[in-house]
Amino acid sequence: MKYGNDIDIKRHTFFNHPFLHILIVLIIGSIAYSNTFSVPFQWDEGLFIADNPIVMEPGYFLSPSGAAALEHYEMFMRRYLTFLSFALNYAIHGYDVTGYHFVNLSIHLANALLVYFLVILFFQTPFLRDSEMQSGSFSRYIALFTAILFVSHPLQTMAVTYIYQRFASLVTFFFLLSLVSYICAMNARRKGIRHTAFIIALLSAVCAMKTKENAFTLPVIIFLIDFFFFPEPIKKRIPRLLPFALTMLIIPYTLFSLNIHVGNIRADADALAARPNLLPSWAYLFTQFMVLITYLRLLLLPVNQSILYDYHIAVSFFEPKVILSFLFLLMLFLLGVYLFLMSRIMKKELRLIAFGIFWFFICHIIESGIIPLTITIQEHRMYLPSIGVFLALTLSTFIVLKKLKVFRYALLPMAVIIPLALVVATYNRNAVWQSKETLWEDVVRKAPRNAVAYSNLGTVYFEQGLIDKALQTFETALSINPVSADIHYNLCQIYLRKDSIEEATRHCHISVRLKPDNFKMRYALGILYRQRGEIDEAVKYFNHSLRLNPFWANGYNQLGTIYAVKGEKDAAILHLEKAIALKPDYAQAHYNLGLVYLSENLIDKAEKEFSIALDLHYDDAKKGLLLIEKMREKKKE
Numbered sequence: 001m002k003y004g005n006d007i008d009i010k011r012h013t014f015f016n017h018p019f020l021h022i023l024i025v026l027i028i029g030s031i032a033y034s035n036t037f038s039v040p041f042q043w044d045e046g047l048f049i050a051d052n053p054i055v056m057e058p059g060y061f062l063s064p065s066g067a068a069a070l071e072h073y074e075m076f077m078r079r080y081l082t083f084l085s086f087a088l089n090y091a092i093h094g095y096d097v098t099g100y101h102f103v104n105l106s107i108h109l110a111n112a113l114l115v116y117f118l119v120i121l122f123f124q125t126p127f128l129r130d131s132e133m134q135s136g137s138f139s140r141y142i143a144l145f146t147a148i149l150f151v152s153h154p155l156q157t158m159a160v161t162y163i164y165q166r167f168a169s170l171v172t173f174f175f176l177l178s179l180v181s182y183i184c185a186m187n188a189r190r191k192g193i194r195h196t197a198f199i200i201a202l203l204s205a206v207c208a209m210k211t212k213e214n215a216f217t218l219p220v221i222i223f224l225i226d227f228f229f230f231p232e233p234i235k236k237r238i239p240r241l242l243p244f245a246l247t248m249l250i251i252p253y254t255l256f257s258l259n260i261h262v263g264n265i266r267a268d269a270d271a272l273a274a275r276p277n278l279l280p281s282w283a284y285l286f287t288q289f290m291v292l293i294t295y296l297r298l299l300l301l302p303v304n305q306s307i308l309y310d311y312h313i314a315v316s317f318f319e320p321k322v323i324l325s326f327l328f329l330l331m332l333f334l335l336g337v338y339l340f341l342m343s344r345i346m347k348k349e350l351r352l353i354a355f356g357i358f359w360f361f362i363c364h365i366i367e368s369g370i371i372p373l374t375i376t377i378q379e380h381r382m383y384l385p386s387i388g389v390f391l392a393l394t395l396s397t398f399i400v401l402k403k404l405k406v407f408r409y410a411l412l413p414m415a416v417i418i419p420l421a422l423v424v425a426t427y428n429r430n431a432v433w434q435s436k437e438t439l440w441e442d443v444v445r446k447a448p449r450n451a452v453a454y455s456n457l458g459t460v461y462f463e464q465g466l467i468d469k470a471l472q473t474f475e476t477a478l479s480i481n482p483v484s485a486d487i488h489y490n491l492c493q494i495y496l497r498k499d500s501i502e503e504a505t506r507h508c509h510i511s512v513r514l515k516p517d518n519f520k521m522r523y524a525l526g527i528l529y530r531q532r533g534e535i536d537e538a539v540k541y542f543n544h545s546l547r548l549n550p551f552w553a554n555g556y557n558q559l560g561t562i563y564a565v566k567g568e569k570d571a572a573i574l575h576l577e578k579a580i581a582l583k584p585d586y587a588q589a590h591y592n593l594g595l596v597y598l599s600e601n602l603i604d605k606a607e608k609e610f611s612i613a614l615d616l617h618y619d620d621a622k623k624g625l626l627l628i629e630k631m632r633e634k635k636k637e
């Protein structure tokens with residue numbers, strides 16, 4: 001049997017089987033990200049995951065109000081489910097990044113499969129079920145290639161390889177699950193299936209709202225699907241759409257309950273922002289016209305990717321780049337309107353292309369609209385909107401190939417060349433993430449005026465013991481952004497290592513003034529005042545750091561040693577034991593506790609702690625064990 005004198009359906013039955021398509025998508029995605037499982041915690045993942053007390057303490061998820069005094073409480077309440085996933089990772093894997101990457105990749109693969117089924121379901125809707133592409137069995141190929149583009153495109157790496165950006169992939173999972181379930185409910189003939197799918201769609205929408213704020217656009221997409229593909233009177237639509245409209249209240253209610261003004265929302269990694277102040281809404285919007293063009297360019301030509309960009313900030317709508325970008329976007333939007341209108345009298349598939357275009361714009365409303373974010377462009381923000389573009393591009397290509405009657409000749413080259421090129425590009429992009437040094441040197445090379453890039457690269461050099469090189473890098477960062485709390489904190493660490501206590505103290509005070517709720521900066525001041533001999537001030541800052549993060553083992557260790565020196569041995573033991581309970585492999589705390597036990601003549605306990613410290617490669621513990629041996633020899637005499 002042949003359809004349209006173009007493709008032999010029987011010959012392609014095996015290649016058109018959903019099981020094979022699912023297998024292909026999973027294999028391609030797994031290969032593309034096969035080199036990510038050892039990628040270390042990058043950028044702010046230490047702050048938001050590894051050292052975050054909310055992630056470390058499961059009790060906060062049962063009683064969230066208990067975390068109200070902690071630094072990341074507001075984000076925790078807004079993005080509860082993603083933080084819950086981090087907490088589960090921590091409970092199972094601790095600081096082993098392999099488990100985190102496995103979850104991230106699993107979510108990405110699941111999203112790709114949901115994209116596949118979403119496209120198939122579109123062609124089963126009342127408007128498209130008798131379309132040429134559906135009746136000609138092209139719909140599964142369209143679904144397959146859309147899913148392949150999504151799963152293997154290198155632009156998705158920031159949302160998958162960067163553990164912290166699970167926010168983007170997880171909200172996309174609930175977003176897609178809600179859409180797939182909704183269309184299943186609408187297509188279902190049996191009431192039981194219809195009601196079950198509708199409930200899953202609604203629950204998924206609620207979950208999306210508690211994962212990331214751009215889920216706010218989900219009901220809008222559902223309304224669009226209902227209007228585009230299920231032609232019914234408005235009275236029949238209202239009862240089924242109203243529950244989804246009500247889910248839009250979840251995010252505003254959460255913000256209101258936390259007393260957060262919408263203009264103060266910080267998305268993603270903006271706590272370590274490249275800019276000291278938010279842009280005015282109009283400047284941010286004008287800049288986003290250019291940013292959206294950059295996103296589209298990266299989809300078509302994914303070169304010079306970076307996790308941070310040096311991006312021109314628009315100061316007027318009448319800048320040539322702004323006007324040209326706006327006109328292009330306006331033409332793209334009008335093309336969507338035109339295709340929608342033409343779908344009534346020409347090919348019905350044109351409506352699905354229009355839908356993909358509108359999806360792109362709608363899903364960018366939150367992060368590329370009038371609400372200014374301190375980082376103007378980040379690649380993970382394209383993760384969800386890219387689905388509409390991939391769908392529109394794939395369907396457009398298939399229509400053209402079908403029109404030219406070359407589909408069967410183009411299918412195999414498309415199935416080999418495109419996935420292979422994307423997998424290679426994604427694999428190579430993931431190679432940049434393999435170490436902190438390669439990542440931030442890549443960013444500095446591509447964004448030489450970005451302060452955060454230099455600050456993070458300086459931190460890498462500092463950790464490698466390259467103090468002078470780190471100092472030079474931090475000073476470059478400070479020259480770009482002199483009011484960054486993080487850069488001043490980093491300079492504090494540098495001068496502390498160089499024993500320039502006064503200069504270290506100056507930078508640390510500036511960092512605390514700029515970011516008063518950061519526990520590490522308070523802790524650093526405690527270290528400085530201790531070195532200056534101002535013990536009471538040191539205790540004050542250590543205690544303050546522990547109020548901000550009660551799971552900071554280093555703070556308990558410092559207080560324990562101070563109390564030991566002051567002769568308050570019970571308090572010393574209490575704090576050192578707390579440090580060890582929080583961080584069992586904390587060698588220095590074991591050694592310090594051994595010294596306290598030794599001073600109290602608790603020989604056996606001291607020996608145990610020194611032995612643990614030595615097993616953890618803390619060489620000073622050898623001295624403690626030798627001292628215990630001599631003490632025992634004296635007793636024998």
